[in-house]
Amino acid sequence: MEAWTHDAVLWLLQVLALPEIGLSAIFIISLVSATLLPLGSEPAVLAYVTLAPTMFWAAIVVATIGNTLGGAISYWMGLGAVKTYETWREKHPHDDKQSHYAQKTGGRWHQQISQWLQKLGPKALLFSWLPIVGDPLCAIAGWMRMPLLPSLIYMAIGKLLRYTIMTAAIIWILPHLGWA
Template identity: 60%
Template sequence: MEYLLDSPIQWLLAMLALPKVGLTAIFVVSLISATLLPLGSEPAVFGYVKLAPDMYWLAIGVATLGNTLGGVITYFMGEGAERAYEHWRQKHGHEPGHVSESATLAGGRWHAQISRWSHRLGPSILLFSWLPAVGDPLCAVAGWLRLSFWPCVLYMAVGKFLRYALVTAGLLWFFPPA
């Protein structure tokens, strides 16, 4: 037990050890990995299902729930950032349609293109919220653009569920349980 106090990483790994806490660890890792932090939850889901194959659908459901809630947190982060930006812009007297030269240089063109694409596709764009490096920012953009919340949650959940089900099934096909 003394080694648990050596570093926060060792303590966290011991607390999330799959045989001890299983589904709780999957939920926590899935939730954290759906925020803007770079963490993958698929190894935890696969490891748990490999240890307990009869828990496949429950593990997929728990991972989907955690990852979707993490996406919802990211959605609200995007919405909060947009509100803060609007507040700042009004306080500093910037006109609504005015784009400064620094904003253009800092990605104004990309922002405009992603905004058009997101508005055109609407909440269904969040079917892609499972994609690495793109999915989490998509959730934040949906919040920034204030896309309809409940349809966003539904599309997030469907995309994340399909990802967990297919990736875990594929890994089990390559590495079958003993």
């Protein structure tokens, strides 16, 4: 039994050793950073690609998948929130807080943003890569019940472009311009 435990520990250490952990670490960091938690995945992608330049596309694809799945989590959180709110409204049809909530969520900005999102639909999720607004945008897409598959596709496209452009620029373009 001890030999099996020893082999299992060695196997686990080998799995967690660099550079093998790089892609799984990028996946986890990218997934978590796409939720509403404040974390950036770009430094992990950049560090990995700097250490292993031949893994550029592998790192970009893994980061894109992780970040898109994190966006999907935010989407499902928004969908769950709207379903919970609707259930609450059904159980409390004459609650004063409901009318107070409706007054607080109205207004010019709310109306303009809602119209913009409804007009663009899932295409708005091309902007899900943006700092500060990108993660809530995924949750709002769920709240607005945008179709899931097109939403995920547009999220993935935006995130793929972000990782590709940012990483390539920092590694290959900026040094030639004398900026890095």
